[in-house]
Amino acid sequence: MTEIENSTPRVTVIGTGAIGSAVVRRLLAGGRDVVVWNRTASRSARLVEEGALPAGSIREAISSSPLVLLTLTDHAAVRQCLAALDTDLSGRTIVAMCTGTADDARSAAQRVAALGARYLDAGIQASPDMIGTDAATILYSGHRSAFEQHAAALGLLSRPRFVGEAPEAAAIWDLALFGVWYDAQLGLLRALETVREAGIDVAEFSRTAGLQLGHVVEAVPGTVSELLRADYPAGPAGLTEHLAVIRHLVVLRSGRRLGDGGLPEVAARIEALIADGRGGEGLTATIG
Numbered sequence: 001m002t003e004i005e006n007s008t009p010r011v012t013v014i015g016t017g018a019i020g021s022a023v024v025r026r027l028l029a030g031g032r033d034v035v036v037w038n039r040t041a042s043r044s045a046r047l048v049e050e051g052a053l054p055a056g057s058i059r060e061a062i063s064s065s066p067l068v069l070l071t072l073t074d075h076a077a078v079r080q081c082l083a084a085l086d087t088d089l090s091g092r093t094i095v096a097m098c099t100g101t102a103d104d105a106r107s108a109a110q111r112v113a114a115l116g117a118r119y120l121d122a123g124i125q126a127s128p129d130m131i132g133t134d135a136a137t138i139l140y141s142g143h144r145s146a147f148e149q150h151a152a153a154l155g156l157l158s159r160p161r162f163v164g165e166a167p168e169a170a171a172i173w174d175l176a177l178f179g180v181w182y183d184a185q186l187g188l189l190r191a192l193e194t195v196r197e198a199g200i201d202v203a204e205f206s207r208t209a210g211l212q213l214g215h216v217v218e219a220v221p222g223t224v225s226e227l228l229r230a231d232y233p234a235g236p237a238g239l240t241e242h243l244a245v246i247r248h249l250v251v252l253r254s255g256r257r258l259g260d261g262g263l264p265e266v267a268a269r270i271e272a273l274i275a276d277g278r279g280g281e282g283l284t285a286t287i288g
């Protein structure tokens with residue numbers, strides 16, 4: 001433990017929007033002293049009534065605690081807040097808790113290191129009402145020792161999960177997981193739009209579509225095992241059969257408001273594999 005942590009177990013939260021407010025309330029409920037600063041001061045007034053300690057400036061807020069959580073809109077806001085600092089922040093851990101890219105995380109880590117502090121990037125897989133419940137997962141990456149030092153405070157917010165020492169690891173996990181959700185949900189929306197326009201009973205169709213999504217979930221362990229073994233058996237269909245279906249889907253989705261979901265690129269990749277004599281392999285071969 002650092003001297004700062006010994007003298008005060010405070011946590012600073014910069015940004016008291018939806019996530020930040022939920023984080024502050026959970027930390028207060030967990031018995032922590034919480035220092036808050038928000039660009040629009042009036043938006044943290046309620047939290048101060050509830051027991052949070054207001055800081056007069058962002059510098060004061062950040063220098064008040066060994067653990068500083070930046071619960072801000074995006075990394076542009078993180079950059080702006082960090083640019084306002086010129087003091088030595090040795091002994092502090094700065095956590096950027098916002099959705100961003102790998103480059104965002106790397107540049108925030110560099111800026112925080114230049115200020116003498118340790119950086120953690122955080123990907124929030126939770127809505128504000130889930131903060132502090134078992135349903136919330138927050139992914140952290142960066143300084144393992146900083147994560148371990150503050151695991152108790154971070155553990156009040158969610159099941160904390162350290163996903164790697166590269167600062168960008170949490171951002172990549174976070175965005176990749178969002179991608180899984182968007183691909184599945186947008187695939188469903190494309191299908192619902194198509195069947196509705198064809199005059200098909202959407203509710204009836206959706207029951208079978210739900211089973212289809214279930215097949216994807218059931219196949220996760222097998223798919224990962226194929227990838228790890230670099231062995232891509234065809235299963236029920238090989239790439240040649242997949243290509244025929246995907247070409248039909250491109251036609252079905254043609255002219256739709258949500259586009260074709262990138263299927264022409266997938267078809268081109270499969271065509272290249274077939275040309276290499278790999279038409280008998282399964283779909284996982286596309287990323288093998």
Ligand SMILES: NC(=O)c1ccc[n+]([C@@H]2O[C@H](COP(=O)([O-])OP(=O)(O)OC[C@H]3O[C@@H](n4cnc5c(N)ncnc54)[C@H](OP(=O)(O)O)[C@@H]3O)[C@@H](O)[C@H]2O)c1
Pocket residue numbers: 014015016017018019020038039040043071072073074076077080081097098099100124125126127128
């Ligand atoms: N809400 C969710 O369900 C959810 C779920 C998962 C992940 N996330 C991620 O969590 C992050 C926070 O989301 P949120 O829903 O809490 O957003 P939010 O309610 O809009 O709050 C954004 C906060 O950032 C502050 N801010 C914005 N630009 C700033 C700047 N340039 N300088 C200083 N402060 C600035 C705002 O201050 P002002 O009050 O002054 O505007 C506010 O406190 C986002 O990256 C979001 O993608 C959110």
